[in-house]
Amino acid sequence: MDEDVKNEQCLRFDDADLARDLFGPGNENLTMLMAKSGVDIQSRGTSLTLSHPEEDKVRLVSRLFVQMYGLLKAGHPVHGRDMSYGLRILGKDPGADLGSVFQDAVFLTSSKKTIAPKTLGQKTYVQA
Secondary structure: OOOOOOEEEEEEOOOHHHHHHHHOHHHHHHHHHHHHHOOEEEEEOOEEEEEEOOHHHHHHHHHHHHHHHHHHHOOOOOOHHHHHHHHHHHHHOOOOOHHHHHOOOOEEOOOOOEEOOOOHHHHHHHHO
């Protein structure tokens, strides 16, 4: 494939507060994902533009943002490590539903902190 050809996708999020949470403080989630995926991610307001010569990589990162935004809309907090785990999960299984992985509560501690599986393997183990 010609390296000069860039595949681009624009994502727009309708809630500025949730978009800010998704992008991370100082856009650190975007920076981390650019480093891990190689996809160029540009933000402007509540919009993202994803670009990379390989269309599959753009689709992977796009699916990650869409699914993580859905988690935020459902009231589930999303942290930088969740974005990293989600990228790894979708990289292994592009059809994975991150909501079913991250929303499974395994254990509630006395401080009311929820512990949830972070990989498909952990989710399978918990379900067994």
